[in-house]
Amino acid sequence: MRARSLTKVYGTGEAAVRALDGVDVDVARGAFTAIMGPSGSGKSTLMHLLAGLDTATSGTVHLGPTELTGLGDRDLTHLRRDRIGFVFQSFNLLPMFTAEQNVLLPLELAGARVDQDWVDTLVDVLGLRDRLTHRPAELSGGQQQRVAIARALVHRPEVVFADEPTGNLDSRAGAQVLSFLRRSVRELGSTVIMVTHDPTAAAYADRVVLLADGRIAGDISDPTPDAVLASLDALRPLDDAAVR
Template structure:
């Protein structure tokens, strides 16, 4: 099994402002609360995600995977440490600047789709551009719709579409602004296995064929096997990674994390 321990000092080396990395975290710590009730969700995390690749973040319950994604995406602030989106340091931005950055340079795909029920599929996809006051690239929208298999559903409301179709609309909405990074939080959690496989296949294709950077949080080893790289967390810290994962290797690694006393994946 090819699982390599993630270096605590080498992952972010020489990546600040390096265009090869879409997002970089350096010594990121996140603590909720204070005093006796303080909870350390992340501890001194160093990680970089290469541009144009599909990566997954995994770990046992409470490992910090969702917290890491929220901090990387600028949805939550860090207690200490630094995060860059390309050459822009998120941890130096104020609330207004962060809002603009998320709108213009980050895409989101959630488990619950988060489509506005009164808008058609086309209107939901175009919404980020409308909010930003930007022009819709019709050719790009048509390409996304064709690739995702929703071209004939653009005039439908979410209530008139299946769960899989709604999630594909959500993916098109995330990609319509051509973001630097798409963050996907359990994107197949509300889908059956067939619809989930279609969504995951497109996320993989968007990285390989469109050069899109995708970072996905999932608890599902099968979903993680679609990624090119799986980052493993345990107790708020990095525990290893798997390159070109399979579902079996991911399951073995997670079992090791659950049973290992020190939270490190054996090599």
């Protein structure tokens, strides 16, 4: 996945806010990439544009050979359904469905065939075998998020976007979810792009892309929590200066 000269402006005239300012970024297939930056740096905007959830003011986004920024609403809807998976902070599971029904929902909506071998692999990797008949209210937060990860992966998307996936979890459950995301990359061949504010969460990724004031401000390979924290601290004066 790649973005070129990606710009997003909200509002017009004196009230205009440039949330992204000419971003160029490549995301490797089969890797776990985290996007980080100070509050208001544009990280959520970048994720929404990469995922086709928002439209760019200018610039391009490509998923493989497909330019997302050139698609109409109908084609974008099909692309998100067929080629992209999503994991949200709030889980977004349907409360009346069992864990298994929630996992299989994307296939049902798309009218796609269930690959039972793949479903079994997901269920076992994510440790959900004895929770499949439980409804979300009967699951812990960590278990609900693992169901959400299985749902995001069940149709074998080209890329999974995770938006603060541990934001509603305690530290132990959060660590389990991040481990499962990393395992999905290393053992299942998934591509994961995660937005997070947490240096410890970012350290689970293969790479951290740093944003400040809507621009790429750094890149960390094989991140550690200390390296991420130091880089974020270095960015804050930059971001403060931009605000002034």
